[in-house]
Amino acid sequence: MPVSVVIPTIGRESVVRAVESALAQTAPVTVTVVVDDPSALDTVTERVGARGVTVIGTPGRIGGSAARNLGADASRGEYIAYLDDDDWWEPEKIEKQLTAARSRAAGGRVLVATGMYFHRAGSVTEIPSRPYEGRGDVASYLVTRPRLRFGTHALQTSGLLISRELHERVRWDDSLPKHQDWDYIARAMQIPGCEFVWVPEALVHVQQDSRGSISKKADHRASLRWLDVHGPGMSGRARADFACTHVLRAALAERSLRGVGRSLSVIARSGAPHGAAVIVGLSGVR
Numbered sequence: 001m002p003v004s005v006v007i008p009t010i011g012r013e014s015v016v017r018a019v020e021s022a023l024a025q026t027a028p029v030t031v032t033v034v035v036d037d038p039s040a041l042d043t044v045t046e047r048v049g050a051r052g053v054t055v056i057g058t059p060g061r062i063g064g065s066a067a068r069n070l071g072a073d074a075s076r077g078e079y080i081a082y083l084d085d086d087d088w089w090e091p092e093k094i095e096k097q098l099t100a101a102r103s104r105a106a107g108g109r110v111l112v113a114t115g116m117y118f119h120r121a122g123s124v125t126e127i128p129s130r131p132y133e134g135r136g137d138v139a140s141y142l143v144t145r146p147r148l149r150f151g152t153h154a155l156q157t158s159g160l161l162i163s164r165e166l167h168e169r170v171r172w173d174d175s176l177p178k179h180q181d182w183d184y185i186a187r188a189m190q191i192p193g194c195e196f197v198w199v200p201e202a203l204v205h206v207q208q209d210s211r212g213s214i215s216k217k218a219d220h221r222a223s224l225r226w227l228d229v230h231g232p233g234m235s236g237r238a239r240a241d242f243a244c245t246h247v248l249r250a251a252l253a254e255r256s257l258r259g260v261g262r263s264l265s266v267i268a269r270s271g272a273p274h275g276a277a278v279i280v281g282l283s284g285v286r
Contacts, residue, residue, distance in 0.1 A: 004077030011040025127151030252284030
C-alpha cells in the first residue's frame with residue numbers, strides 16, 4: 001500500500017470513528033493504531049482489530065509524538081498520514097493528497113496539508129481562511145493571531161501526509177508535551193529540499209476540546225519550551241502573539257506569577273502583539 005495511516009490513542013471511543021474514516025478512503029491505505037495506555041489495549045483491539053487494522057501497544061503513556069514515531073516505524077508505506085483519535089476524514093482525503101504529492105514532490109521530501117472543519121460546541125467552522133503557501137516562516141504563520149476566532153492561520157496533525165523520506169529525516173519530538181504538530185511542521189520545513197503542498201479543500205474534521213485533550217491543559221512552561229526552540233526565527237509580532245495566547249493565558253489560568261512575568265518579558269522584547277492575541281491571553285483569568 002502506498003500510504004500508511006498512524007492513529008495514536010489512549011483508548012477513547014472516538015478511535016472507532018477515526019479508524020472507519022481511514023478505511024473508507026478512496027485510495028488504498030494500511031492502518032496502524034498505537035495504543036498509548038496498556039489498560040486500554042485489549043478494548044481497542046476488540047473494537048478495531050477485526051477490521052484488518054494493526055494494533056500495537058506502548059509500555060505506557062509515552063506520549064503522542066513517541067506513539068506517532070512508533071507507528072510510522074512499524075509501517076511500510078511510501079507516504080505516512082497521521083490522524084488523531086478524535087478526528088476523522090472525508091473519503092477522498094488521502095487520494096487528493098497523494099495526487100498532489102506525486103505531482104509536486106521534489107526529491108521525495110514532501111509535506112502535504114489540507115483545509116479542515118473545526119467542530120466545537122455544536123458549531124462547525126471551515127479553516128484556514130489564510131492558508132500557508134509554502135513561503136516564508138511557517139512558525140510565524142502558525143502562531144500569528146490577528147483575529148479572536150482561531151483558524152485564520154492553521155495546520156494540524158490530522159491534515160498531514162508526509163513522504164517516508166521526510167519521516168526518516170524529521171522525527172516527532174517526544175520531549176514536547178504541547179504544540180507537537182507545530183514543532184514538527186516548523187522543523188520539517190527547514191529540511192533542504194522539503195516541499196510544502198497545499199490541498200485547498202476541507203477534507204479533515206477536527207474535534208476541538210475533546211475529553212483528555214492535551215491542548216486543553218494549561219501549561220505555560222511547555223509553551224515556553226516551544227518558544228525557546230522556534231522563537232528566534234519568528235517575527236517579533238508572532239512571538240508576542242504566541243506569548244499572549246499560550247504563555248500568558250496558561251500562566252493566568254495556573255495563577256503563576258512567574259509565568260505571567262516571563263510572558264510579559266517576551267512581549268516587551270518582541271513588540272506589540274495583535275489586539276486579538278491580548279484579549280485571548282487575558283481570557284486565562286478565572
